Amino acid sequence: MANNNYIDIMEKNHMEIPWHDYTSQDSDVLISKAGLIEKASVIGRVGLIMLSCGTGAWRVRTSMNRLSKELGVTCTVDVGLMSIEFNCFDGTDCISQSLSIANTGVNTSKLYRMEQFVDDFPTEEAHLTGEEIHRCLDKIEQIHTLYSPIRLGLAAAIACCAFTFLLGGGPIEMLLAFIAAGIGNLIRTKLIKHHFTLFLNISVSISASCFVYAVCLKILEIAFHVPSVHEAGYICSMLFIIPGFPFITSGIDLAKLDLRSGLERLSYAIIIVLVATMFAWIMALLLSLRPLDFTDLNLDPILYLILRLIASFFGVFGFSIMFNSSTPMAATAALIGAIANTLRLELVDLTSMPAPAAAFAGALMAGLLASIIKKNNGYPRISLTVPSIVIMVPGLYLYRAIYNFGIMALSDAVSWFASAIMIIIALPLGLIFARILTDKTFRYCT
Incomplete structure (x- = not known):
């Protein structure tokens, strides 16, 4: 007994x-x-x-x-x-x-x-x-997820589809990323629901996304003679795995000298990125996929600005739903993200500002807007700021760094990795200084 x-x-x-x-x-x-x-x-x-x-x-x-x-x-x-x-x-x-x-x-x-x-x-x-x-x-x-795995898959599909456009992809890449990311996150949420371990749910969901993207692209090539150059979008189909919350909260904790929490969260985020990029690289080798540059869309600047606002809104909205935000909270975060992310992109295009500096400005704007909104509706600041800047995390840069490391193109790998690290450092710094400016309890060390 x-x-x-x-x-x-x-x-x-x-x-x-x-x-x-x-x-x-x-x-x-x-x-x-x-x-x-x-x-x-x-x-x-x-x-x-x-x-x-x-x-x-x-x-x-x-x-x-x-x-x-x-x-x-x-x-x-x-x-x-x-x-x-x-x-x-x-x-x-x-x-x-x-x-x-x-x-x-x-x-x-x-x-x-x-x-x-x-x-x-x-x-x-x-x-x-x-x-x-x-x-x-x-x-x-008992407040578990508000959404079914199918809805969470749809949220990832919308987010990655929008992400694809913001990274320079066209309609075909957006469509394929929508399908592949949706299926990948559906599988991921099912595995999480059944309590499978972190490494397993990352590897299976990422592999599924890459495989679905390659299969759908091959079908389009055979049926509609779509050129294989559109394979570049497969990277975007797996960006739903980006560990935005641990990345950002680790920076905030380190800023307050909570070293244990900050370093543990950073380690957790790095583990997710390494496992995801490694399996994406393996799938790229098996499926003969290459992270090519997107073809230029040649859009009018004003139209491009409007489309960036729309894509940023839906991208942040999708990520916020994946974080189990209610629809009003997700829409609020999406409005912040639309303004902040478009500001970041326009600063790079119009002023030739370095991407890390533009990321800092975008995160700072997101933090300031979230602080203003929090006073009126009481939403947790972090529930608004993190989804609004997750779309700024350079997942494509990180993947390309690992891909180039894998094929021993070390010069390109270091360049992509350095760019990614600079942006990743800039994002939490922007939120931290927004918090310092607007929250007197955060401003002091007591």
Whole structure:
């Protein structure tokens, strides 16, 4: 009997935490009058849910601190990518806890609800018992994806189709990227839903996207005599895998000297990029695909500007839906992204500004607009800024760098890689300085 129980417990590598065991279900003692263990369970669970949404250490710590002050507790917190270690003091006792999540991801809808919970805590949840608060948190934890795998596949299709145009692709590349990215992300979301490991879902979804793109292109070549030069768009069909949230939040954490969280998030993002680009390179070799330059579209500058605005809007909207944003939140982020990304592209074309400097300007604009909008609708700033600048992340540059490394064209590889690194550094810097300018709590080190 004991052996069977042991097997049941070990089915999950990360054991579930029985939060309700920290409270008395029939107790009428308010959380403000409860013991330190019960208070610490609420504080720790709030931080853990925030962490599971994909937000950075700064926001997790701020939320835990606000609850601690309201409950008369002193709290010190160390936050990583998937774990939290914290101590709670109340003058007489001390509680230390180490909590972790089973997997990391992004859920902006849950993050929005958690920020509302923290904001309303002094007037609402602070007047409830610990058991009642955990029931509220149970409901928030049940906010999973708002969209089915088919809709998430469609969102990726729209985002990558728009991405293709913004990178210089034409209608054929856009159509093929739409089909391939949609199928690739559909497979990816199915694998995530069944809890398959990170490496597996990246490799399978990326391989599927490249394969579908090559097959569709071959069909067009046979049926409509489409030239093979359109194979250049296969890179765009896999850009749904870009780890925008960990890239950006790692920069923000490093700016606040949260080195553990920042470096762990950066490592996570690098792992995704390396695995994705390696499998894309392997598929390119198997399918004889080459990352060629796109042919010039020869569009009127005014028309090009308008189309860039439209493509940026739909690209950001698609990425925001993939991050589980509600439709209004996604549309708000898309408006910001349309302005910021078009500004970036126009600065490069009209002023010959270097791409990293233009990326900084675009990210700065996105951060400033998000700060203004947050004051009116209360959406989490990160839920608006990250989707709006994910479309600026140089996924094409990173892939071309790995591709050229693979074929030993080292000079080209270093050039593409250096350009990508400069832009990747510029993007979080733009958001950080926008935050410094608009958020006095972020401006100081206290």
